Amino acid sequence: xxxxxxTAQGTTGALRxxxxxxxxxxxxxxxxxxxxxxxxxxxxxxxxGGPLKLFGSPEALARLTAEERAQIATEYGFGDPxxxxxFEYLRSVVTLDLGTSLSDGREVTDAIADALPWTLLLVGTxxxxxxxxGIMLGVxxxxxxxxxxxxxxxxxxxxxxxxxxxxxxxxxxxxxxxKWQLAxxxxxxxxxxxxxPGVLQHLVLPVATLTITGIGYIFMYTRSSMLGVLTSExxxxxxxxxxxxxxxxRRHVLRPAxxxxxxxxxxxxxxxxxxxxxxxxxxxxxxxxxxTFGAIAARDYPLMQGTFLVLTxxxxxxxxxxxxxxxxxxPRARAGGAS
Amino acid sequence: xxxxxxxxxxxxxxxxxxxxxxxxxxGTPSSPPDRSAEGPETAETLTIAIASxxxxxxxxxxxxxxxxxxxxKMIFDPLAIVQGDEVIGLLAEEIQxxxxxxxxxxxxSGVTWHDGQEFTxxxxxxxxxxxxxxxxxxxxxDVSAIEEVSADGNTVTMVLDAPDxxxxxxxxxxxxxxxxxxxxxxxKVSEAGTELAVxxxxxMLAKYDNARGYTLxxxxxxxxxxxxxxxxxxxxxxxxxxQFAALRTGEIDMSTRIVPPQQLEALQEQQDIGIVxxxxxxxxxxxxxxxxxxxxxxxxxxxxxxxxxTQDLVDTALLSSGTPGSPGFIHPKSAMAAGNTAPMxxxxxxxxxxxxxxxxxxxxxxRVLDGEPMSYELLVQSTSTDRLRSAELIRxxxxxxxxxxxxxxxxxxxxxxxxxxxxDVAQGRNYDMSMWGWSAPVMLSSGLIAQLxxxxxxxxxxxxxxxxxxxxxxxxxxxxxxxxxxxRIDAAADLQANIAEQAPWVTLxxxxxxxxxxxxxxxxxxxxxxxxxxxxxxxxxxxx
Numbered sequence: 098x099x100x101x102x103x104t105a106q107g108t109t110g111a112l113r114x115x116x117x118x119x120x121x122x123x124x125x126x127x128x129x130x131x132x133x134x135x136x137x138x139x140x141x142x143x144x145x146g147g148p149l150k151l152f153g154s155p156e157a158l159a160r161l162t163a164e165e166r167a168q169i170a171t172e173y174g175f176g177d178p179x180x181x182x183x184f185e186y187l188r189s190v191v192t193l194d195l196g197t198s199l200s201d202g203r204e205v206t207d208a209i210a211d212a213l214p215w216t217l218l219l220v221g222t223x224x225x226x227x228x229x230x231g232i233m234l235g236v237x238x239x240x241x242x243x244x245x246x247x248x249x250x251x252x253x254x255x256x257x258x259x260x261x262x263x264x265x266x267x268x269x270x271x272x273x274x275x276k277w278q279l280a281x282x283x284x285x286x287x288x289x290x291x292x293x294p295g296v297l298q299h300l301v302l303p304v305a306t307l308t309i310t311g312i313g314y315i316f317m318y319t320r321s322s323m324l325g326v327l328t329s330e331x332x333x334x335x336x337x338x339x340x341x342x343x344x345x346x347r348r349h350v351l352r353p354a355x356x357x358x359x360x361x362x363x364x365x366x367x368x369x370x371x372x373x374x375x376x377x378x379x380x381x382x383x384x385x386x387x388x389t390f391g392a393i394a395a396r397d398y399p400l401m402q403g404t405f406l407v408l409t410x411x412x413x414x415x416x417x418x419x420x421x422x423x424x425x426x427x428p429r430a431r432a433g434g435a436s
Numbered sequence: 437x438x439x440x441x442x443x444x445x446x447x448x449x450x451x452x453x454x455x456x457x458x459x460x461x462x463g464t465p466s467s468p469p470d471r472s473a474e475g476p477e478t479a480e481t482l483t484i485a486i487a488s489x490x491x492x493x494x495x496x497x498x499x500x501x502x503x504x505x506x507x508x509k510m511i512f513d514p515l516a517i518v519q520g521d522e523v524i525g526l527l528a529e530e531i532q533x534x535x536x537x538x539x540x541x542x543x544x545s546g547v548t549w550h551d552g553q554e555f556t557x558x559x560x561x562x563x564x565x566x567x568x569x570x571x572x573x574x575x576x577x578d579v580s581a582i583e584e585v586s587a588d589g590n591t592v593t594m595v596l597d598a599p600d601x602x603x604x605x606x607x608x609x610x611x612x613x614x615x616x617x618x619x620x621x622x623x624k625v626s627e628a629g630t631e632l633a634v635x636x637x638x639x640m641l642a643k644y645d646n647a648r649g650y651t652l653x654x655x656x657x658x659x660x661x662x663x664x665x666x667x668x669x670x671x672x673x674x675x676x677x678x679q680f681a682a683l684r685t686g687e688i689d690m691s692t693r694i695v696p697p698q699q700l701e702a703l704q705e706q707q708d709i710g711i712v713x714x715x716x717x718x719x720x721x722x723x724x725x726x727x728x729x730x731x732x733x734x735x736x737x738x739x740x741x742x743x744x745x746t747q748d749l750v751d752t753a754l755l756s757s758g759t760p761g762s763p764g765f766i767h768p769k770s771a772m773a774a775g776n777t778a779p780m781x782x783x784x785x786x787x788x789x790x791x792x793x794x795x796x797x798x799x800x801x802x803r804v805l806d807g808e809p810m811s812y813e814l815l816v817q818s819t820s821t822d823r824l825r826s827a828e829l830i831r832x833x834x835x836x837x838x839x840x841x842x843x844x845x846x847x848x849x850x851x852x853x854x855x856x857x858x859x860d861v862a863q864g865r866n867y868d869m870s871m872w873g874w875s876a877p878v879m880l881s882s883g884l885i886a887q888l889x890x891x892x893x894x895x896x897x898x899x900x901x902x903x904x905x906x907x908x909x910x911x912x913x914x915x916x917x918x919x920x921x922x923x924r925i926d927a928a929a930d931l932q933a934n935i936a937e938q939a940p941w942v943t944l945x946x947x948x949x950x951x952x953x954x955x956x957x958x959x960x961x962x963x964x965x966x967x968x969x970x971x972x973x974x975x976x977x978x979x980x
Contacts, residue, residue, distance in 0.1 A: 146849035149858060152572045152626060154501055156877070156884065158859040159897035160578060161571065166858070169572065172624070200499070201491045201646050202627035212647060270681045282682045283673050284648065381673040383647030390674075391489065395499075396849070 122420060130413055137405040138186050141398050148175055148199050148396045173199060175398055186402060195406070196399040200391070205403035208388060213407070215285055216384035220366075220373050222300065223307035228362055231312045232355065235319025239354070240346065242324055251320070258313025265310055266379040269302045283381040303380045307373065311365070319358050326354040356427055360419050367415035368408075473712045473969070475959020482689040482958055483669040484970070485679040489646045493633045495612040496573030496625035501875055503692045505575045506970045507670065510652065511550075512612030512635030513660075515541060515560065516604055517980075518964075519973070523604040524980055526660065527555065527613055527636065528592070536599040536919055539608070541592045547659050549615045550640045557587035562616035564594070570625045577611040599919035606881055638663045638976045648672060661978040664960050668975075683709065683952055690953040690961070692970055696821065697755035703952050710955035713948060717767055717876035717966040720823065722814075722830060722942040723855065725867050727902035730805050734905075737939040739789035743837040744830060745781045750945050753825040757950065761943030764932025765888075767879055769965070774929030780936070786837045795838070803838035811840035812868035815854060818845040823871040826944060841869070856900045862893040865902055872900065872941070876966040879946075882924060885931075886912040889940065903940035 149158060152169055161169075170176025174185065174196075189195050195205035234250065241247035274282035280301040281287070287295035326332060327350060335349050374386035381387075385404060392400035490504040491497035493511055498504030515528040525531055528541040547555040564585040567577050581603070584595040596603060618632055633641040638658045643651035650670040654663035671688060673679045679691040680699065684706060695703055695711065703709055722744065724731035731737055746760035759768065763780050766773045790803060798804035802811055816827040824845060831841040855870050857863045878884045878898070890896030890912055891904035911934045915927035949968050953961055961969040972978075 144849065145847075145853035147858070151499070153576060154574045155856070155859050156887075156898060157571065157574070157576060157578070159856075159861070159887070161859075165571065166860070173626070197627065199626070201489065201497065202629060203646065208646070211645075267677055270678060275681050275684045278685055282685055282687060283678050284671065286648075288669075379675050379678055381671070381675070381678060383645070387647065387674070394488075 122417075126413055126417060130409065133409040133413070134187070134190060134406070135183075137402055137409060138183055140405070141393075141396070141401045142179070144393070144396065146396050148173070148398055151199050151395055151397065189402075190406060195403040198392075198397055198400045200395045200397045200400065205399050208400060209385065209403055209407055212383060212385045212388040215382060216373055216377070216386060218296075219300065219303055219377070219382060219384055220307065223304045223311065224362070224366060226304065226308045227311035227315055227365075230308070231315025232319050232358060234312070235316045235358075236323055236346075236351070236354070238316060238320040239323025239327060242320065247320075251317070254313040254316045254320075256313075257309060258317065260310060262306060262310050262375045263379060266303075266306045266376055269306050270379070273302060273305075285383050299382075303373075303376045303382055306376050306380075315358065315361065318361055319354070322354045322357050323350065326350050329353075352426065356423070359426065360423070363415045363419035363422075364412070367412035473953060473955070473959045473961035473963075474710055475953075475955040475957065477960060478664045479666070479689075479958040479960075481667040481669060482665050483671055483687065484690045484692060485671050485673045485682065485688045486649070486692050487672070487674055487676075487679075489672055490650075491646075492628055492630045492644060493641055493650065494573075494625075494628045495575035495577075495614065496570065497628050498574045501574060501877065502968065503970050506967065507650070507652075508575045508612055509637070510639045510972050510975070511633055511637045511641055512614065513637045514609055514611050514613060515543075516608040517972075517978075518605060518609050519978070519980075523609055526609075526980065527560075528608070531604050531608065536601045536603065537596045539594045539596075539603065541594070541608075543590050543592065544659070545590060547636050548657060549617075549636055550634045550655060551615075551618075553615065553617055555613075555615075555636050557590055557592050559616050560592045560613055561585050561587045562620065563611065563613045566614065566619060567611065572625055575612060576625075577607060579607065579611070581607070598917070601919065601921045601924065602882065606883070638972055639668060646672075658976070660980060661976040663976050665958065665975050680952065683954065686954060686957075688954075689957045690970075691951065692968075693951075694947075695950045695952050697757040700755075700757065700950055708954055708956040710953050710959070710961075711950050712953060712961045712963050712969045713950035714963040714968075715767070715769055715965040716947060716949035716968070717770075717879045719761065719765070719767070719874050719879055719946055720826070720944045721761075721872045721874070722944055723867070723870045723872045723901050724939075724941060725865055725869070725902060726904065726940055727865065728868070729808075730810070731868070733793070734938050735789060735793055736805070738937075739786045739793070739837070740834065740839065741786075741939045741942045742780050742782045742789070743786040743839070744833050744942055744944070746779045746942075746944055747781070748833075749826050749829055752829060753822045754945060754947060758945045758947045761945050762932070763936035763939070763943065765879075765885070765935050765943050766928065766932055767946050770879070772882070772925060772928040772932075774932045783836055790837060790839075797838055800840075801835075801838055802840045809840070810838065811842070814841045814843050815851050815867050815870040816843060816845050817848050817851055817871065819848060820871075822947065823873075827871055860893075861897060861899050861902070865900065874898075880966055882915055882928065886916050889935070901940045903938070905934075905938055905940075908934050908938060 149166065149169065152158065167176060174182065193206065197203065198205055198208055238247045238250050270282045273279045281299050285296060285299050287298065289295060332345065332349050335345055373384055374390050376382065377384045377386035378390050385407065388400070389404040392404055486503050488499065490499050490507060493508055495508055495512060498508050513527050515526060516523050516531060517526040523531065527543060527547060529544050530542060532540040543557055543560065549555055564579050564582055567579045570576060571578065581596050581600060582594050583597045586593050612635065615634055618634055622628060622632065630641055630644050638655050638661065639652040640655050641650060642653040649672045652668040652670065654666050673682060676693045679688065679693050680703065682688045683691050700711065704711055724737050726732055741763070750756060750758045750760050760779050762768055762773060764774060793805065795803040795805040795810060798809055802809045804810065814827055814830065816823050818824070827843045831843055834841050851870065854866045855872065856865070878888070884898065887896055887898040889899060889903055889908055891909055893899070911927070911931045915924060915931055918924045918927050951969055960974050962973045963969050964971060964973060
């Protein structure tokens with residue numbers, strides 16, 4: 098067998114392995130998605146109460162006859178047998194016709210399309226800031242730990258990480274909104290509608306809240322990862338070979354140290370909609386988190402299913418992106434075919 | 437025919453006038469609108485914060501009674517309006533009746549819908565028929581009592597199935613009239629869009645964003661008075677604390693959230709912030725599950741009622757911002773409140789009555805009645821600070837008479853599912869005791885009070901306590917069949933005596949209403965008992 102044949106066989110085998118890996122991953126994602134969709138369908142119906150309360154005051158609903166109740170439930174789709182509702186739900190997901198909100202009669206897709214950009218702006222900005230600040234502090238913290246310093250920063254990060262988002266948001270409003278009047282306390286736009294200065298001003302306090310409460314997590318993760326890499330054998334050998342510290346950190350430490358942080362950030366992005374529920378509610382910010390909160394409070398099944406679907410897709414999608422981009426930054430994953 | 441004049445003379449006596457005020461649907465006053473606010477008389481733009489989306493602001497799509505129904509009524513005028521102690525014509529020029537069964541309503545001329553179309557008698561007839569077919573919606577009106585409705589020129593006649601002296605207040609002043617030319621093709625009212633939020637009222641819906649709120653513009657063609665504020669921005673701010681913070685900074689001009697007693701003083705002390713306050717008529721109750729032992733015995737319920745110091749609850753849980761509950765349920769400020777409404781608190785009597793029932797002290801000082809320890813679960817909404825505090829105080833108070841209470845807090849939906857599953861009392865109930873509350877309209881309508889107590893679910897759809905007593909049913913029959921207001925006063929007195937004897941629940945207190953506003957931007961806020969300050973009297977000088 099010639100060397101050429103061996104190489105060709107090796108290439109074919111590698112390609113086959115790559116396809117097997119991709120198909121396997123795809124099947125995993127389809128399975129995860131189906132389970133998530135099933136939960137998205139069941140969870141709203143497992144909550145106490147139901148959407149009937151959207152159809153009148155309690156006193157008015159109390160007067161409804163059994164026939165009138167059944168008629169409303171049938172007309173709006175929550176009176177059918179569970180399996181019928183489930184298949185209707187799956188159909189709506191496949192066709193992307195998510196139905197109509199029971200609360201205000203809007204198309205669910207329209208409601209999500211209105212809210213999503215605000216959440217992307219809010220959480221996207223805070224994730225960028227959280228990532229930059231968290232990684233920078235984490236790297237510095239890891240390097241300083243090697244020098245026996247940085248305990249104060251670590252304690253500070255632990256404290257920050259344990260601050261409840263709601264509490265910090267209220268402090269932000271009281272200090273920066275009411276006391277010093279540096280930023281608006283609620284909403285996403287000023288009286289003039291959507292203007293760049295208005296949007297930026299209204300972004301300050303919610304972004305600051307999300308960023309501060311998110312930094313501790315990334316800092317500690319990065320710091321821990323840095324310490325692991327700094328004490329690894331290859332880095333110790335490089336250090337022993339006399340490679341300058343700056344070059345050592347840039348070339349041999351940062352990349353492997355940030356690999357797990359990359360996955361973490363991808364997952365964070367996936368959870369961005371859910372993560373903003375508290376902040377969007379406190380600051381009356383018109384994003385997906387608040388839409389989800391309102392849908393849950395109202396037991397608006399179609400809207401709940403729609404917002405849960407977006408959340409699910411984001412998590413799955415960002416997992417996929419993490420899987421696909423991991424080999425780009427980790428050569429071992431490229432060689433092995435799996436991360 | 438007895439003509440009650442342009443203003444409906446409810447009665448020649450002030451007492452009768454007060455009775456009507458006590459019997460209205462949708463929240464009604466018992467005193468003239470109280471101009472208790474200070475500040476400028478007019479404003480260009482006011483921002484008012486509400487807690488949640490109220491849909492498209494049609495009578496079928498608002499989500500809450502307050503503030504949703506109040507906002508709907510600023511867009512859609514009813515036929516009559518409650519002003520002070522009187523029900524006066526609004527879209528109807530006058531209300532004529534001689535038997536409280538046939539009502540003749542000549543309509544005002546020159547009134548137009550927001551889209552410029554003329555308002556006619558045909559719209560009124562259509563509205564009644566439409567409500568008859570479409571009962572869904574928070575502001576939808578139960579018009580089943582109207583047997584016939586007809587139009588003759590510009591006059592509408594309504595004939596009821598039985599005389600009802602509360603009809604002008606309960607229906608005429610609460611039924612938002614809708615335009616036939618826009619609504620006659622509508623089949624799914626819960627999906628009614630903003631294009632249908634077209635009324636004859638003082639404000640027009642100009643903009644709606646379900647995440648941010650509404651813009652209401654003054655109806656400059658309003659024939660019945662002049663709106664004093666050009667634009668009302670209604671901002672949705674879910675968090676109570678954020679609303680008050682925005683009020684302090686001047687980003688909003690009024691909060692529709694009731695100011696918690698513990699924050700009242702701090703807000704009052706702040707410059708440029710005023711408080712408009714008064715009677716709300718909402719009630720807070722301690723429910724007993726009358727359908728299960730030992731609460732099926734009136735003697736047990738009565739003994740426990742005597743162990744609860746309602747004055748202490750008001751002083752401690754409400755910081756005195758409320759009124760102790762009447763044993764007869766009806767608010768003491770209401771004209772229907774009868775005789776002795778003093779609380780029944782008497783621990784010695786409670787102990788003696790439990791002793792007499794054979795409830796002997798058992799292990800851990802908990803009494804044993806009929807072989808069972810007197811230990812019960814008390815449900816309370818986790819989101820209500822005053823109810824949580826009250827539940828803890830009740831636990832301590834009942835422990836003084838040897839009754840153990842385990843307080844369980846839960847979200848409102850979970851609690852509703854146990855106390856009032858699917859809002860259908862025929863489905864039964866699953867609790868021992870529960871904190872509960874009814875809004876102002878329930879307190880102010882004899883028809884709704886009857887629905888709290890009737891034994892049969894069909895007649896008592898609000899009977900969440902599962903109370904059943906033939907004598908009370910007779911007292912309710914007497915109340916609701918009275919054709920005159922005088923008769924209803926007497927019947928209401930008998931009913932309250934009956935409630936006090938039977939103690940189907942403990943009426944704990946009536947919380948006061950207090951709302952904060954910016955006194956540097958607008959001072960036209962007008963308090964109406966049971967309706968707070970967000971209603972058209974705060975924005976319009978009516979010329980009726």
